[in-house]
Amino acid sequence: MGHQKSRTNANWTVLSEIGPSPAWSGVALLSEKSSITSAARSIELDRRALTILRQNEWGGYTLPTRGLYPYQWNWDSMFVALGFAEFDLERAWTEVETLFEGQWANGMAAHIVFRKDDPSYFPGPSIWQAEGSELPTSGCSQPPVASSVVRDLYEKDPAVGQEYLEKLFPKLMAWHRWFHTMRVISGGAAIAVTHPWESGRDNSPDWDAALANVDPTGIATYTRRDTGHVDAAMRPTSAEYDRYLKLVEYGRQTGWDHAHITREGPFAVADPGVTFILMRADRDLKALALVLGKEGSAREIETWLYHSEEAADYLWCEELGAYAARDLRTDQPATGVSSVAFLSYYAGMSVPRRDAKLQHTLRRILNTAPYSLPSFDPEHSRFDSRRYWRGPAWAVVNFLAARGLAEYGFAAKAERIRGDTRRMIQKSGFFEYFDPLTGAGAGGDNFAWTAAMWLCWASPTTDVS
Numbered sequence: 001m002g003h004q005k006s007r008t009n010a011n012w013t014v015l016s017e018i019g020p021s022p023a024w025s026g027v028a029l030l031s032e033k034s035s036i037t038s039a040a041r042s043i044e045l046d047r048r049a050l051t052i053l054r055q056n057e058w059g060g061y062t063l064p065t066r067g068l069y070p071y072q073w074n075w076d077s078m079f080v081a082l083g084f085a086e087f088d089l090e091r092a093w094t095e096v097e098t099l100f101e102g103q104w105a106n107g108m109a110a111h112i113v114f115r116k117d118d119p120s121y122f123p124g125p126s127i128w129q130a131e132g133s134e135l136p137t138s139g140c141s142q143p144p145v146a147s148s149v150v151r152d153l154y155e156k157d158p159a160v161g162q163e164y165l166e167k168l169f170p171k172l173m174a175w176h177r178w179f180h181t182m183r184v185i186s187g188g189a190a191i192a193v194t195h196p197w198e199s200g201r202d203n204s205p206d207w208d209a210a211l212a213n214v215d216p217t218g219i220a221t222y223t224r225r226d227t228g229h230v231d232a233a234m235r236p237t238s239a240e241y242d243r244y245l246k247l248v249e250y251g252r253q254t255g256w257d258h259a260h261i262t263r264e265g266p267f268a269v270a271d272p273g274v275t276f277i278l279m280r281a282d283r284d285l286k287a288l289a290l291v292l293g294k295e296g297s298a299r300e301i302e303t304w305l306y307h308s309e310e311a312a313d314y315l316w317c318e319e320l321g322a323y324a325a326r327d328l329r330t331d332q333p334a335t336g337v338s339s340v341a342f343l344s345y346y347a348g349m350s351v352p353r354r355d356a357k358l359q360h361t362l363r364r365i366l367n368t369a370p371y372s373l374p375s376f377d378p379e380h381s382r383f384d385s386r387r388y389w390r391g392p393a394w395a396v397v398n399f400l401a402a403r404g405l406a407e408y409g410f411a412a413k414a415e416r417i418r419g420d421t422r423r424m425i426q427k428s429g430f431f432e433y434f435d436p437l438t439g440a441g442a443g444g445d446n447f448a449w450t451a452a453m454w455l456c457w458a459s460p461t462t463d464v465s
């Protein structure tokens with residue numbers, strides 16, 4: 001994989017000697033001026049990260065954070081598995097298994113697995129009315145990082161992973177096949193999202209134009225729950241929320257007919273985030289197919305990968321000097337650069353004639369944000385440093401972007417992004433996301449994926465080479 005990480009046993013011996021801290025909320029953050037050495041500070045943060053994962057566990061799956069998100073979210077869980085893998089590999093595999101308990105008969109791994117109805121969350125299972133799986137779930141998917149995570153878990157210890165891999169492999173194949181059939185528009189290769197929630201980047205400016213074409217008239221009245229947990233200024237606006245619900249209503253009316261929704265629905269945007277993440281996942285799944293001696297599956301995956309360049313060509317925007325989302329209904333590209341533009345390297349996609357330009361764009365953006373990687377270009381008029389996916393930096397996207405950059409030899413930029421992720425967590429704690437101008441934490445606190453990214457990547461006690 002070109003990205004090996006190891007945590008020395010000594011680190012974990014120290015951690016287990018300290019033991020888990022019972023309830024650390026309220027414990028003062030360690031200041032830069034603290035006399036405690038930075039090594040001890042890192043170990044304290046390691047311990048807190050581990051405690052956050054344990055505290056958000058709910059049986060065999062993990063909540064993104066208590067309160068705001070009381071169910072299992074797809075890509076959150078997969079990042080969390082990487083965190084667990086640092087100290088409990090079997091538990092990491094369980095996280096993947098429980099996510100696929102919500103897989104639909106048509107192959108889709110849902111973006112939320114509900115299992116039960118929790119009135120503190122909206123919109124819950126009674127609004128989605130999705131019946132594609134035995135468990136109640138939402139009706140769309142989320143960025144498919146699972147196969148890449150499964151490859152990491154397997155490579156950590158093939159002896160532990162073999163049986164899990166054998167069981168999960170056909171499920172991963174079915175999910176990828178679902179994307180390649182249900183989320184492409186005939187003749188195209190880039191992957192469409194049919195709801196902003198499917199992209200994992202809910203209110204990114206990437207969706208503004210397409211969302212403006214969704215007419216929210218007639219939606220049933222509703223009460224948001226998210227703004228009861230965190231400051232409304234950090235969340236999507238109510239105009240956006242109305243349209244999110246309109247799209248849920250539309251999907252429900254089609255009986256969650258995914259092919260129809262992609263072809264005819266009110267919203268379909270080619271997403272560089274999901275497209276590049278799936279490209280990488282396809283490559284990783286192909287490697288796993290070969291481990292299992294499944295030549296036929298490997299060949300099927302190759303037919304998917306065959307269209308990679310075409311997908312990248314469609315998403316490339318010369319004017320922006322970057323890959324950009326593109327509205328499949330109007331063919332118009334987004335007007336600004338999102339952080340997922342730089343996941344092309346993670347996808348295994350380097351196009352020499354574009355690289356200089358893409359690197360120039362990345363350099364410009366890094367120069368404008370003291371804490372990288374802003375989810376949207378700070379020089380764009382729609383940038384908002386505190387509002388969710390319209391500017392803030394997210395540890396998980398940072399991890400993916402830095403991994404790809406490192407693999408293509410852009411070591412300094414990869415280290416810059418990793419170092420910034422570390423500094424934001426050291427400064428503010430394990431928040432959902434961070435203001436890229438100040439490093440202040442925002443959104444939910446005690447967030448599982450931020451803790452997981454610390455443990456598997458950003459902590460100085462994790463050796464990435």
Ligand code: GLC
Nearest residue numbers: 064069073075076200201202
């Ligand atoms: C928000 C994020 C999404 C994440 C979910 C749970 O909806 O945009 O990416 O999966 O919260 O953390």
